[in-house]
Amino acid sequence: MSDIGQTRYVIQDTGDNANADDINRLPDCIIHHILSFIPTKDVVKTAILSKTWNNVWTSVSNLDFDDSLLYANETDNRDPPEETCFIDFVERVLSLRGASNIHKFRLSCRVFFNAPCIHSRISSAIAHNVENLDLCLFVDDPFVLPGSLFCSQTLTNLKVEMNCSLEFLSFIHFPCLKTLYLSLVTFANDGSTQKLFSGCPVLEELTLVDCEWLNIKNITISSPTLKWLTIDDLPYFGPPDEPKDCKIKIYASNLEYFKYTGYPSNDIIVCDVSSVVKAYISVPVPHEKQKEVGSHVVNLLKGLSKVVFLNVSDHTIESLVFSGSMVVNLPVFKNLTCLEMTMEIRKLTIEALMKFLNMCPNLQSLYFSEGFNHDVCVAQNDLIWSSLPKCISFCLKMLTFKSFNGNDSEICFLKCILHHAYVLEKMDISCCESLYGDPNRMKAVKEALQTVSKDSKSCVVTFS
Structure with missing residues (x-):
């Protein structure tokens, strides 16, 4: 049925x-x-x-052409298909379909690339009023997408993965485009990039993955309709003394979700995103230009002062250590109620974390996805407890600690939280396998945490 x-x-x-x-x-x-x-x-x-x-x-209504599948289905006893086989197949399907509209058109050319034919096939999809267009093109020479693509009246979703410069004609207008995904493309210059974003008047979701900004000094992403923005930055491997600082300014008054992943060699300045609810920031440990990276992270966080949920992973907090005096420019995150730390807490991180928590006066939920690194040494008389963040004492209701090893520093940290958190309702501890494999140590750890003097009499400590 x-x-x-x-x-x-x-x-x-x-x-x-x-x-x-x-x-x-x-x-x-x-x-x-x-x-x-x-x-x-x-x-x-x-x-x-x-x-x-x-x-x-x-x-x-859905057409999916992938030249790599031709190789995947061939046996070792047969010669690989020729380029013309794939080209002719795509042409035959499109020529026989008549005038009916296309809902989704995917064209992936990782093995074969014939510029005139690909140009023609994309134009044909546009002529059939395609709504969802997905292009994966591995090109050998410069390739310009057909002009008809950039004035499509029906496209609602566009995905382009293309390892070359993205060039446009003088006119760009996507009246219905709501989702734009660009991967591996190189932006030619400031003007053309701005032209692309301004040509999407109803854009709601923008994703930029491993894009090249080498020729650009300033970018402005301005969209009052944008709700989701994801930037996955390509690492820069050029000479250390060669400037590679592109300023990317974001104006999106209705943005609700922002995610940044990568080595922030570009300076991302979030100017008008007061509506952001969720933000994810993931920065790897900087090996070079640490101060510059730290300042870029500060600038990025400055624009997210209204966020409610913040997820920081890898070495985002640690990079604040390298920002020097720039760290004083961090805003107060008055709306932040949930902070997730998806990273292993290292020696440099613990002090920076405490300083960051001082900027979160209304934090209610704190989540650690990893335990403490072996280089962390925390004791009850450490200076970090002398200026305990007020949110821990007066606002924190839920603390989750994953990958708990049960070492002295972790136990000390959690005991201090329990002792100073007046309104804490639950501490959820998820133990690592090695701790579970040692019943005696497991018992000792439970007793140490469950018998500690707690300022919050209603707090429940659970182990899983």
Whole structure:
């Protein structure tokens, strides 16, 4: 039995030809729905199932062409397919489909690349009012996408993965584009990049992955409709003394979700994002230009002062140590109620973390995904406890500590939290395998934490 939409179809086996007859009786809309989950090369093969299906495949709404699949399905005893086989197949499918619209069109050319043919196929998809376009093009020479792409009236989702410069014509207008995903592309200059973003008046989600900004000094991403922004920055491996500082300014008054991952060689300045609810910042440990990286992290965090949920991973907090006097420019995160630390706490991190928590006066939930590194040494008389963040004492209600090793520093840290947290309701500790494998030590750790004098009489300590 199958329920699709509000129509119910019951398939029963009443004889040897029952399955074939039932398939033949399915409406075209149901057949199209089934075929939308199958690679296009296999969709074409369904023509042999019955006369009814002979031409149905020519009007399917989803087309997926991937030249790497031609190699994947070949045996060692056969010669690899020629480029013309793939090109001719794509051309045949598009030429036989008539005037019906295309809902989703994916073209992946990792093995073969024929610029004129690819240009023609993309133009054909645009002519068929495609709504979702996914292009993965590994090019050998400079390649310019067809001009018709950049003035499509029907595109709602566009994904481009292309290892070359992204060049545009003078006119760019995507009146319906809501999702834009760009990967590996090189932006030619400041003007063309700004032209692209300003040509998307209803854009809601923007993702930039491993893009090159080598030729650009200033970028402005301005969109009042943007809600989700993800930047995965490509590491810079050029000479240390060569400047590679591109200023990326973000104006997005309705942004709700922001994620940045990578080595911040670019200076990202978040100017107008007061509506951001969730933010994820992941920065690797800087080996060079530590002060510069630290200052860039400070600038990035400055623009997220209104965030409610913040996830910082890898060495984001640690990089603040290298920012020097810049760290005083950190804002007060008045709205921040949940902070996740998806990183191993290192020696440099613990002090920086305490300073950062002082900027979070209303924090209610603190999450550690990893335990303390072996180089961390925390004792009850350490100076870090002399200026305990007020949020720990008066606001913190939930503390989660994963990968708990049960070493002295971790026990001391949690005991101090328990002793000073007046409103703490729950401390959830997830132990590592080595601790679980030592029952005697496990028992001692539980007793040390469960018998500590707690300022919050209602706090429950759980182990898992």
